[in-house]
Amino acid sequence: MSPASVLDVVLAAAVLAVALVAVLLPSRRGAVSAFLVLGVVLAVLWARLDAPDIALAEAALGSGVAGALLMDTLTADPARPGRRAGRTAVVVGLLAGAVALAALTVVVRAVPDEPSLLPAAVAEEIHGAGADHAVTAVLLNFRSLDTLLEAAVLVFAAAGAGALVRTPVRAPDPVPAPVTALARVLLPALVLLGTWLLLAGTSRPGGAFQAGAMFAGALVVAFVAGARFAASQGTAARAWTVAGVLAFVALAAGTAMLGQGWLVLDPRWAGAAVLTVETVLAVSIGVGLAQVFVANSEARRVPS
């Protein structure tokens, strides 16, 4: 590979610097803000690394949703001064870190500069995989089990966070007028953007997860703006949360029963299957992430 350009060095330095700031700032607010900045810097790095999907996902999920969750934590209780670790612990920790870093630096120098087996294999098989975009084909066909299980992680994280909620959820009340106004603009924009990402995902960067993150964003905005439906933790919301996983499992079981084998997609209808699963998955991810958010924002509230 080419030697490192100045841009690479600058970008690397920026990432490292922001990461250090994010972990060094003593206040929660500072740490969280720096982390959000890290998300932006990383998105640039991802773009530089020819990974537009990741850049989108990072923007939407990594810093978008995670950031929103963190921000919400802050607003809940901003004044919590961090205690300091003991001096010995700090020294030991820093030393161990330095040793580990030195060792890892040696290790990564041994990484061979040649592509893995997989890009060629993907390129060979992508026709009939149901998506022209390679990343989508990997996610929804070649390694669909990973994707199914990842959706399951989200479902059960939402269930786990939901189980921590011990009082009924209410939307914030009253809502300041500017928030409502902003919501009216943001809501349709986010839904549209999500839908576009979803549809585009089969042939271009984008897909269920990025779209789901947009939908989640929309729901969170609606929640903050006081919309009752967004605060719901009822059966319908839970049903939407799990719909993606269930649809995926149904597809898997269906293909198995048809005699093709688990998750084996026939090229004739692979495209339709992929798009269908992606759509349900995107909605599920949206609702699921929103559920985690709602569970969080509620959990701090002392019951009256």
Added chain:
Amino acid sequence: MTRLELLLALGCAVLVVGLVAHLLARDLVRRVVALNVASAGVMIVLLVLATRGTEPDPVAQALVLTGIVIMAAITGLALALVRRVEAPEDEEAP
């Protein structure tokens, strides 16, 4: 130093920074942030590995996509737990 080595080292550095901070921090939210930083470090390593050929490696990118979503879900759960830990005593009792 090649770009590959530089960026791989960057990923490792971010990982180590995140882990050390996670272990040393006492504030729970900061520990969650540090964990996310560490996770970003691993993602950098994977994505840098994906750039080794002429075409970007879609599998490695898919892995990172999956990893990011999982990390978001875990962050959500972690923060819900942080809330619960920091909740007033009376709320904890069922």
Added chain:
Amino acid sequence: MSALLLPALVLGPLAAGAVAAVVPRERGRVRAAVGLTTAALTALACAVVVGGVATAPGHEVRVALAGWEPPLGIVLRADAASAALLVLTTLVGVAVSVTVAVRDDAGGGPAFWPLWLGLWAALHGVYVTQDLFNAYVLLELVTVGAVSLVALGKGRSAGPALRYLFVAVVGSLLFLLAIALVYAEAGTLDMSAAAGRVAPGPLLTAALALTLVGMGAKMALFPLHSWLPVAHPAAPAAVSAVLSALVVKAALVVLWRFWVALAPAAGGAAHVLAVASGVAGSAAVLWGGLMALRQRRLKRIVAYSTVTQVGYLALVLPLMAPGGEAARAAWSGGLLLVVAHGLAKAAMFLAAGVLTAAYGSDHLEDLRGAMRHRPWVVAALGVAGVSLAGLPPTLGFAAKWQLLAAGVESGQWWWVAALLAGGLLTVGYTAVVLRAVSAPADAGEQAPEPPPAAVPTVQAAVPLALAVAAVVLSVLAGGLAGLVADTAPRGLA
């Protein structure tokens, strides 16, 4: 048939968990019904798959998902080791499901069901996946389920749950880096394919070390164990049973699979790491045993006992190293120990749950008289303790025999000494518990024995059933060990 059912072992409970999550929390009976039905079907499917493994040529059942072979696709493969784990998981899973279905406060309420079923699915996945990254995703699913379940505990269980989450995620990140390093060198994520495409060097050494540390943290290997005695007792009784019996094993299985596939290619570095694992394991055996002896709360004793047992399991790596007969014995002994420990530990935690429910506390002082009022629960504790200590006539004895044979065979006397000492410590803390529950009748200074509260008979019977299973299965130890030994791993180069 078994190949058809193999993916169902993962996807079935997963879907059932999702369905249970939709059922309103107020409808606890419905959730329990979903859970019990799933448990029964899962047990059936497990039996078919295990039967398939036993009869299949080469003792393996293999499915390439989505029709894609490695390196592109993900392969699920059940071998003899998977079969052993599936047997354990089925027994413990059914026991736990029945316990919670009878009265759901044993599991922390109706929220238990979706999380438990999801966890169950993930465990099955971990046992059978051949793909490194898939193993990572499954481990995260295990973590999410297990942590959420811990948080269902009474009192302040969120803190221990969060601590557990942190450790588990750090472990996963280290493992993910290890995966990246293997991928960087081998260009594939399939474990067996990667095995042929790696060579000794810093990449492989680092990958093995990172996996050892990462999985060590997840399974509470000394000195990364301190979260376990906090998190496991904080959980509801049925959850503690699942955590100690099964969840700890998920990380262990990943470590073993990774090790068996890749360590032989790593040369001398693998030997050094194996010794490190042995040292940590020995220290865990002694430290965990001594700490267990000092505890005055039943659940803490059982939790420290898990620290000890994880130590035994860490000894398997150095014991396998010389290859040949030793590797065969160590591998089959390790797997027998996983099953024996799982059954015993589930029995102990469920028994502890019954006693806690009956006496309102798990302080040994409060359990005086349990021997008289709850003899079957105490018997479960006793028999389980005997199996843990590796004494006949239990499965634990068969396991310990194999491990000792491996150690003697290869002249690794240090590990032999640790194994023997650990057995004595186990008897020690089991005896402390038994002594406490059989309160001296002549102890005039103590208050009279507290009358226990009523506990459903089924809940009280389940621990004994599990403990008896540890005795009965010892008859089948030979078959299991033979099956496992046929596919024993190579030693290190």
Added chain:
Amino acid sequence: MNPDAQVHESVLPVVMLLTSLVPGLVIFFLREDQVRLRTTLNMAGAVAKVALVAVLVPLVVAGQVQRAAFPWLPGVELVLTADTFSLFFAALSSLLWLVTTVYAIGYLEGAPHRSRFFGFFSLCVTATVGIALAGNLLTFLFFYEMLTLVTYPLVAHRGTRAALDGARTYLAYTLGGGVLVLLGVVWLTVLVGPVEFTAGGAAAVAELAAERPGTATAIGLVLLAGLGVKAAIFPLHRWLPVAMVAPAPVSALLHAVAVVKAGVYGIVRVVHDVFGLRVFADLGLLHVLAVAAGVTIVYGSLRALTQDDLKKRLAYSTVSQLSYVTLGAALLSPVATAGALTHIFHQGIMKITLFFCAGLFAEVLGLSKVSQLAGVARRMPLTAIAFTVAAFGMIGLPPLAGFVSKWPLALGGLDAGEPWVLAVLLTSTLLNAAYFLPVIHTLWVRPPEEGARWVTEPHRVRSIEAPASLLVPALITAALTLACGVFAGWDYSPWQIARIIAEGSYP
């Protein structure tokens, strides 16, 4: 042990185990008040076991060996064999189990937790018979450890602090020993494969001893040290006097039928049937064992002298008497071997009589100290007679059982060229007399203490001096003590059988 024996695959050894295992498991589930059912089960199992032994003895003496084997782990089998030696020990334990069961039913009448007690009681005998029938070291170990576990609840049965402390000491010692036995068995099995007990020693072990004498010596030492705990060899004997807090029938089991016998039986099996006497002697271990046994004999007797507690005195006596067996097993002489084997049987019936009597004194009159027994023979003449017979037997007076086993031991010592053995036996006999004769004197000659409760309280009118279920077993075993001495020449007497067994050790 007979090398020419024909081996028959048979279920009989398994049935022998089941006759006590099944009743034991069922009894656990009985309610406390189901006395009749429990008694029936107990007695049926005990009688069936004795009957089975009676059926097997002629077969085995005629040279048939009944064998049952089960694959366990790859390359390792669990083997049950009814050969002459195993049947010898099995006969002892089944016979004494039968009388002890009768005794225990009477002893525990109305006491709490009887289902638990008799459940473990039956498991204890199952384990002992398993030890007797074990055909290889692994099987021996299997039941040896099981015996420890099922005896623990019996020792702790009373649930008092003293009982729990005693049980803890018992467990610590025996499991510590068990760990060593485990290590030795694994070690040997790994090196030479599973070793079946073979008269005169296993060929594979002899090869090992020739090629790697150091390793073989180490294995032998580890095994001896482990077995030495239950065989109560000094200084590993400390648990035995402490464990006498157990109820009297349990003490009888510990001292006569099960635990200590398992230890010496194991030593004989290891020395004679695993290594072989000559191999063991060549390794230099025979001397070590003989000296340890000699020291223990004298030490136990000396300690017994000073005990006022009757059961404690008997316990130290056991320590001493057991090492007679060990000593005989460690002498390179067929006479000594036969004497040692005979003493396994004879010491059992004599010591159980003594414990039965001690239990009778305690139960009927509430007396547990030697000094309290003055004149008790007037009140309990039959018990006193039984005690006296057994005590004389222990001292080794002819024509009682003790003489039949001690005399060949002394001869064997000379035969083996170890004259110091004679000195040890003489000293011990004098000491035996010194601690038993005062008890007998106290019982029969000394006048009752003024104001002892049993003197002042009115004698409850009874046809005999004590409940029959307690007295009759003691009388039976006392009669056996006499019979084994008088009829030592009979074909099926313990002495004759022991001689047959002993021949096998000298191929």
